Amino acid sequence: MHEFSTMQAIVNAILEEAEKYKAKEINKVVLQIGELTFLGEEQMKFAFDILKEGTLLEKAELLIEKVQARVRCKCGYKGSIDYGMKEEFHITIPILKCPKCGSEVEIIKGRECTIKKVEMEVPDVPVKR
Ligand SMILES: [Zn+2]
Numbered sequence: 001m002h003e004f005s006t007m008q009a010i011v012n013a014i015l016e017e018a019e020k021y022k023a024k025e026i027n028k029v030v031l032q033i034g035e036l037t038f039l040g041e042e043q044m045k046f047a048f049d050i051l052k053e054g055t056l057l058e059k060a061e062l063l064i065e066k067v068q069a070r071v072r073c074k075c076g077y078k079g080s081i082d083y084g085m086k087e088e089f090h091i092t093i094p095i096l097k098c099p100k101c102g103s104e105v106e107i108i109k110g111r112e113c114t115i116k117k118v119e120m121e122v123p124d125v126p127v128k129r
Helices: 002-020 041-051
Strands: 025-034 061-067 070-072 082-086 091-095 106-109 113-121
Touching: 002 025, 002 041, 002 113, 025 041, 041 061
Parallel strands: 025 061
Antiparallel strands: 025 113, 070 106, 082 091
16 A cells, blocks of 8 residues: 555654654644645545554644646646546546647656644753753
């Protein structure tokens, strides 16, 4: 399950960060997920619910922001990509070709999977290191 391993890495990164700040609890996590990652939002949330058990993330709310794909072509085209139906799989897949001239395009946006924001409870007193 692609989503599970991705979420595992995200959860680990957040918990590591929370430890640095000596967080007591994490309230909210905002993720940005590009549409070209093919990560399912529901599956991501499901994985998060399992992984957060017994951690500082236990009560955290997970928000997922979808990032639309943006491509650039040598002909000057810049924008979204076309989606086509691939018959044999019955799924919609993005066509990584320029809608204007048909050349291969360069992906500018849509492949990211980033932690945009983490809200956590930290002690009021600065921690001495
Ligand atoms: Zn083009």
